[in-house]
Amino acid sequence: MKRAIVIGGGIVGLSLAVGMARTGLSVVILDGSDQEPRASYGNAGLVWVQGKGANHPPYAQWSRRSASLWPAFAADLLAATGIDPEYDRRGGFSLCLSDDELASRAKMVGRLSGQPGIPDDVVMVDPAFIRERLPKVGPDVIGGSWCPADGHANPLLLTQALAAQARGLGIEILRDDKALSIGMVGSQLTVFCVENRYPAERVVIAAGLATQPLAATAGMLVPLRPVRGQIVVTERLPPSIAHATPTTRQARAGSVMFGNSHEDDVVTPGTTLPILASHAQRAIREFPFLASARVLRSWGAIRVMPADGMPIYARSESCPGAFAVACHSGITLAAAHAEIVGPAIAADALPAELATLSSRRFDAALAS
Amino acid sequence: MLRSLLDPADARLTITVDGRSFDAHPGETVAACLMRHDLVPSRQTPTGQPRAPYCLMGACFECTVELDGRTNVQACLTPVRDGMVICRNLRA
Amino acid sequence: MPEFARVDPATDVAIIGAGPAGMAAAIEARRHGLGVTVLDDQPAIGGQILRGISHPRRVHYEDWGLPLATAFQQCGAEHVRGASVWARDGETLVYGVEGQTCRLRARAVILATGSMERPVVLPGHTLPGVVTVGALQALLKGSATVPSGRFVLAGNGPLLLLTALQLLEAGAAPLAIVDTMPRRRFRSSLRHAPGLVGDPALAMSGIKLLARIRAARVPVFRHATDLRVLGADRAAGLAFRSNGREHQIEANLVALHDGVVPNDQLAVSFGCASHWNAETQCYAMTTTDEVRASVPGIWLAGDAAAISGGYLATLTGKLAACDVAHELGAMTAKAHGEAVAPLLAERHRRLRARRFVDALYAPTLSAAKADGTALLCRCEEVPVSRIRAAIAQGATGTRQVKAATRCGMGPCQGRQCTLSLVSVLAEELGAAVTDFSRPSLRTPGRPITVAELAASHTGQGHTGSDA
Structure with a gap:
């Protein structure tokens, strides 16, 4: 059996590993410890399409493609593992609280509409439309955008389910060795770790922010930067918010997560009171009933942001069989990674539809 | 389950719990008063299990009640005041 | 729009907790002329061991209790009762009193939050x-x-x-x-x-x-x-x-x-480092001999740092206040040295005696051996069996178990389950507790409402964009 090594056991790595193992490859995941920073534990859990790729239709299509695979992907995970990733696809809103927000949202929706190959279902909606679906919004909500394809999942359970599925497929997860570089020993593709070296037919680097330096050892350009996102979590509340927004979602357990912040180039996890307070102020304007809900915790996690915001798929020239994948929206793209990219990498190729999302775009940027 | 060591004549405050009136001693905490009148459970978990004051020092969050309109007030950290209105919000 | 926080007059030292350590620290800091505000979540002074000492009824307190309480009440420290501190924003402490959010700026913070039962x-x-x-x-x-x-x-x-x-x-x-x-x-x-x-x-x-x-x-x-x-x-x-x-x-x-363990959640939420203490089978806060925490500007006195009882808490309270006074320029290095040396010596001597007590009364009801039906996490109603199952299914650390079971995600914020969780992990995986990271806790250091969070800072406006 051909052996594949996936470096990184977060949602991106697990999704790809599962997709590769299904084709018959023997897959080993090199993962870090429980303590290491993990974007898989520190994200909003949105399976989201509205607004994605507004300036780059292939990215919009790719997000759509994955979102459309999500229902079957989630059902498969539940059937295979008994763990429900709690995917809900009831459509999502982006709520606007000022004329400025409304105007910039309308502009974004305008850019998306009429793009080839993308359904024309992202629309601006009035407060009455919103109130009908989100009866608890406050009077400050003066409009917003709506897309029926948007949804959300529980990232913690998704991670658990993918890990369980990986184990079910015979994927081994090693935690006590750390990958340092990728290279060739003669004609043998090899992962060099602190303790051991691992020969493999395929290697995929899906190690979050560590992808950039690791990919560089195999000649792949994957420019990334850290972004910190802070989120506030409430106690469990009765079902009150049926549709997610980029700032607020209610998990099935009842807890409401709110806040959407992007602090560029912050590398330390943690929260700051000004941002948490801003989150709370906005949450109360969007959903006034939240004012009396208890806040139980908050977190600020370091996430991965590609240089141009769009996912990067790389194939090494110098180390045939080595690939790298990095993206900001690992949840949204999990279905496509498991169903499309994993099998493609197993067959030693990247899907043709990802041509413009390949790392080559940065070569071009360098050359020009 | 509890009794006060103080003179019953000194229980000159009145609090309202779920619409009924109960006497209270100045200085006792809401949690002590609830337990003294056997008003347990004082809350239910999200799955409906009964809970009552447990640690009485603010660390377990079992004794939370709705107090004068504020939700999730820790009864063990709150001294009684005359006229306080408490809801246990128990579901049948 | 939310109401913004009440801003208290700035002070030199904010002391959190009005038990033996906090009161002793306040008295000492006042002796050096420092302005002191004591924030305490209880309805009256005393903490746990001296609870009710300002209106004693049929209870005997230790001999040093009443003189300490009396001196505290006369020392000129500001005492705010019912004050639940939940965040530190730069040099400013954020706390709530009956739903009102307050901000207090202090040059130094002494955490004296005492103990809680294991x-x-x-x-x-x-x-x-x-x-x-x-x-x-x-x-x-x-x-x-x-x-x-x-x-x-x-x-x-x-x-x-x-x-x-x-x-x-x-x-x-x-x-x-x-x-x-x-x-x-x-x-x-x-x-x-x-x-x-x-x-x-x-x-x-x-x-x-x-x-x-x-x-x-x-x-x-x-x-x-x-x-x-x-x-x-x-x-x-x-x-x-x-x-x-x-x-x-x-x-x-x-x-x-x-037994009792440090009530250290607030210190942890402020980012102070702790370590596992194998003798007492609980975490202890990491401090210097002069009880400075790992975070600048924070001192840890009394049982909040490590269990040593009420009397020793008064010693560490004094130690903390002397160190703060020295740091803030209210005490010369010489005076500081002279004041601290006997305190350290007495503390060292008495701590030796604690070892026997710690060994004799080491925990006996560890969750590691508990019946599977017992609830390990009270808030989220997670039985020990579900924790064991998550570990059997591959969870190798506290974060993974929490993610799989919701253990520790309820209102007590892990106060009632963290020690049980690490002990079950160690038992099931045949590992040492030190192999697992202590679950992190950030703002808020205790549950607050969204409205209180909103009121705590003027904020930075909306920083969001699409997911």
Whole structure:
């Protein structure tokens, strides 16, 4: 059996590993410890399409493609593992609280509409439309955008389910060795770790922010930067918010997560009171009933942001069989990674539809 | 389950719990008063299990009640005041 | 729009907690002319051990208690009762009083948040009618309230014995003491007995306590194991094994105890480092001898840092205040050195005596051995069996178990389950507790409403964009 090594056991790595193992490859995941920073534990859990790729239709299509695979992907995970990733696809809103927000949202929706190959279902909606679906919004909500394809999942359970599925497929997860570089020993593709070296037919680097330096050892350009996102979590509340927004979602357990912040180039996890307070102020304007809900915790996690915001798929020239994948929206793209990219990498190729999302775009940027 | 060591004549405050009136001693905490009148459970978990004051020092969050309109007030950290209105919000 | 926080006048030292450590620190800091504000979440001064000392009713306190409380009340420190501190924003503490959010700027912070009882995990322990032994003591001292019906005390630790005696003196006799100290524990602790010369008073008070309990003829069941609370909707009794026999005691109040541990959540949420202390089987905050925490501007006094009892808490409170006074320029290096040396020496001597107590009363009701049906996480109602299952399914650390089970995600923010969780992980994986990271806790250091969070800062406006 051909052996594949996936470096990184977060949602991106697990999704790809599962997709590769299904084709018959023997897959080993090199993962870090429980303590290491993990974007898989520190994200909003949105399976989201509205607004994605507004300036780059292939990215919009790719997000759509994955979102459309999500229902079957989630059902498969539940059937295979008994763990429900709690995917809900009831459509999502982006709520606007000022004329400025409304105007910039309308502009974004305008850019998306009429793009080839993308359904024309992202629309601006009035407060009455919103109130009908989100009866608890406050009077400050003066409009917003709506897309029926948007949804959300529980990232913690998704991670658990993918890990369980990986184990079910015979994927081994090693935690006590750390990958340092990728290279060739003669004609043998090899992962060099602190303790051991691992020969493999395929290697995929899906190690979050560590992808950039690791990919560089195999000649792949994957420019990334850290972004910190802070989120506030409430106690469990009765079902009150049926549709997610980029700032607020209610998990099935009842807890409401709110806040959407992007602090560029912050590398330390943690929260700051000004941002948490801003989150709370906005949450109360969007959903006034939240004012009396208890806040139980908050977190600020370091996430991965590609240089141009769009996912990067790389194939090494110098180390045939080595690939790298990095993206900001690992949840949204999990279905496509498991169903499309994993099998493609197993067959030693990247899907043709990802041509413009390949790392080559940065070569071009360098050359020009 | 509890009794006060103080003179019953000194229980000159009145609090309202779920619409009924109960006497209270100045200085006792809401949690002590609830337990003294056997008003347990004082809350239910999200799955409906009964809970009552447990640690009485603010660390377990079992004794939370709705107090004068504020939700999730820790009864063990709150001294009684005359006229306080408490809801246990128990579901049948 | 939300109301913004009340801004208190800035102070030199903010002390969190008005127990022995906090009061001693306040008195000392005032002696050096520093402005002091004491924020305490309890309704009155005293903390746990001196609870009710400002209006003592039928309870004996240790000799140093009343002079300390009196000196505190006269020292000129500002005391804010009912103040729940939940964040530190730069040099500013954020706290709530009855829903009002307040901000207090202080040049130094002394955390003196005391201890809490070690969480106990056994079947039925969440039923109404089950309380901690410390709860009975708090009810007695704070609210002059005692058990009225059949009640039993179960577990292990000096506080259990002391509370039994205090209840007896108040006219409330327990049906029995169900003592969970294992066989041979006394003998194995004796190797630390020589240290008791460092604190003869501690040894004497223990001996007296045991003698008085014996004289009161309360039935004691020794070496009890397999404890479980009986009852469906509320406690109906306690079942256990003792000396090879199964016992059941009918009771409408069951009080449990397994020692005390630092009440350190606020310090952890402020980013202060802690480490595992194998002797006491709990975390201890990492400090210098002068009780400085790992975070600049924060000192940790008393049991909040490591359990050492009320009297030693007054010493570390003084140590903290002297160090703060020196740091803030209110005390010369020479004066500081002269003040601190005897405090450190006395502390060192008395800590040696603690070792025997720590060994004798090491925990006995560890979740690691608990029945699978017992709830390990009270808030999210997670039984021990589900934690074990998550570990069997591949969870290798606290974060993974939390993610799989929601353990620790409820209102107590892990206060009642963290120690149990790490002990089960260590047991199931055959590892040391130090192999697991302590679950992190950030803002808020205690639950607050969204409105309180909104009011805590003017904010930075919306920073969001699409996901």
